[in-house]
Amino acid sequence: MKQYLIMCRSLTYAQRAERVLNRAGISAAVVKAPQSLLTGGCGYAISLHRNFDRAVLLLKNNGLLRGKMYKRENDGEYEEFIT
Numbered sequence: 104m105k106q107y108l109i110m111c112r113s114l115t116y117a118q119r120a121e122r123v124l125n126r127a128g129i130s131a132a133v134v135k136a137p138q139s140l141l142t143g144g145c146g147y148a149i150s151l152h153r154n155f156d157r158a159v160l161l162l163k164n165n166g167l168l169r170g171k172m173y174k175r176e177n178d179g180e181y182e183e184f185i186t
Contacts, residue, residue: 107155108148108181109162110136110170117147120167127161129154140173140181 111117117133124131129151136148148170151158162168173181 104152104177106175107151107158108134108136108140108173108175109151109158109168110140110148110172111167112169114147116167116169117149119165120149120162123161123165123167124149124151124158127157129158129161131158137181140171 109120111120111133114133121131121133130153131149131151134148134150136146140148149158149162159168159172171183172185173183175181
């Protein structure tokens with residue numbers, strides 16, 4: 104199963120993003136970002152497994168999309184991508 108990570112600029116922003124997505128019926132969770140993805144800044148991300156495009160749109164519309172986005176395939180490797 105694919106996993107999507109949306110990096111957040113702070114724990115507070117991650118929590119806000121989680122609330123926005125959950126209220127819209129998109130299952131999302133705040134997680135500690137893997138060390139391999141940290142390049143400074145906050146170590147928290149939003150994790151979701153489906154409805155990625157809808158989630159990105161909601162977060163953009165609410166001013167909560169600021170960080171990099173990653174996709175993890177079944178091989179366990181994360182790949183950065185831009186929508």
